[in-house]
Amino acid sequence: MSAKKEDEWLYTISSKRKLIDFNFKEIWRYKDLLFLFVKRDIVTLYKQTVLGPLWYLIQPLFTALIFTLVFNNLGSIKTGGIPPFLFNLAGITAWNYFKDCLTNTSNTFTKNQNIFGKVYFPRVILPMSVTVSNLLKFGIQLLIFIGFYCYFKFLGYEFSFNKNLALFPVYVLIMGMLGLGLGMILSSLTTKYRDLTVLLSFAVQLLMYVSAVPYPMSEANAKFPPLVAKFVEYNPLTQIIEGFRYMLLNTGDFNLGRFLYTLFVSIALFLIGLIIFNRTEKTFIDTV
């Protein structure tokens, strides 16, 4: 058989794995599937529920309320002149998008083993579609935030957004990449080690408290032991939450170096996630 003949094969199914083995052409061919999955998620999420998308509102509002009671009233955390409720709501809105991306993609393999076991399509389509459809929820929660923003403004509080708001899409992208990247790593590991699903549910809870969601970085620096404060500071999520509040409420400060660091970590995690996910998708059906 000549070398020319070998070239004619469209593709080869084998066990050989390259470290980076993405078929972007193929993913592009399946782009319609991505949108159909997004549509499916959005259309079917609240069928046959009474309150429907209102559930999107109740969860962040109550969480912000509890945070305000516990941390600001009881724990007297200073929010730098911003109404504590609005401060918490901003953090929670951003945090929720990351959290949803992480938890909803982390069970990709186990949740979809039925469909994955029957038919082939680029598996990465599914976690990507989850990240996109979570944007809807994020958008709705953002609207609530804007509502309260106007309300507190109307009451006469002094705060405003700043020019960093132009970076908003970048922050959303960073959050998506972080959630998706970590989610893909976790989903690959949970196919074999189911313990991680149990771990994840409370790890996410704990992670929130070291990501400066219910407090500003300045309070962490002042009151935490130095080691913990450093950890919080270099946690990329802290930078996202802080950056989010900075551009919306003009509280805290912005540091370009930190921003680039966060961007870099997110891209790195996203790529690592893609590689691990890609390696797992070939044989996960045998171990799941």
Add this chain to the structure above:
Amino acid sequence: MSNIILKAENISKQYRLGLVGTGTISHDLNRWWANIRGKEDPYLKVGAVNDRSTKSDSDYVWALKDINFEVQQGEVLGIIGKNGAGKSTLLKILSRVTSPTTGEIKTKGRIASLLEVGTGFHPELTGRENIYLNGAILGMTKAEIRAKEQEIIEFSGCERYVDTPVKRYSSGMRVRLAFAVAAFLEPDILVIDEVLAVGDAEFQKKAIGKMQDISKGEGRTVIFVSHDMNAISVLTNRVIVLQNGIVNYDGDTNEGIKEYLKGENKRMIYQYEGNYADGIPKITEVKVNTSLPNNIHEFGKEIQFQFKIYLPFDVENLALSFQIVDEFSVPITHSWIFDADKQIKRNKGTYHFIGSYPKPKLYMGYYSLVVHLSNSRTKEKYDFLDSVCYFSIVMMKTVRSEYHWQKNTCKYIEEVKWQSSKI
């Protein structure tokens, strides 16, 4: 040689037996360590041939071992084999659901698989929305689906329900819709696993017809896996017989089916295994001579029944009779031999009886024998066997125009003389 569209080279697939979980970390670490040193996976050397019924010493088993085959453009290839022979594993590898442990498959065309119809149907979405979702999962683009939407809906016969959520569909309608989507896929190679087992007779006919169109009319390559020998013989002219993960036969369909039907030989012959001390007449052996191995019989061919009878004393008025009963133990035929008719006195000893139906008209299905041994004068029952010698009737060489044979339409076919005239 020039038209080979798919080529499998030394495909093997190894599975771990027992509970995955215990000790997996240590095995994973061992593998990783071997990998780093550039050595072969230490667990690939072990592994037993996949025979379900024997116990293995090894923790690993080869579900497939060194499978090689080529498929020509436009060919319809059947894959048959018993449960656990590796059919599904091979299909999973072909459809890229899992990858082989060693070896590779090269293909010149896009493969679409139809392992189970309705994969990815979402119950809350309407029929139309599911056509799009399912089509996209199977690899179509939105534009392709839109071009075929009307045809798909027509083929499924679900026009009235197409804007109703699929959860309100009957299971039959779901299958119709799903098959319709898959039937209008245009892959170069279509992989199909036992989808025809569902749906009513009308739809099955439609489905088989569509599959014939796909392979013959449109020149598409089809790989078809089934237990249904009737469908295999109608649709394919080449089969691969898998046995314990190894290709046992590759070639002409009819020969392949015979090869497949050889094999286990249990419950096909009745053999008395007790003692003879109680002094009662006994049926010691019952056997059905069928036209194919493994008690498979082709419709309309002569079938023979053999009985061995042991008489510990002279018996006058011996009566031996047998019934053919279907899988629900409903008797279909009754045949007998009476001493009274034959006027032979049976002396003490062992006798061999052979009875045959020159042209049995039993319809396809599963049957067994009920055998009676008694004295017709005293009405004393000597021996009675219930449901022995399972055999099945197949109709693969009997071709009927217009309709394909459907299961369970009758138990018996009679020849008929028609007279028709215009009134």
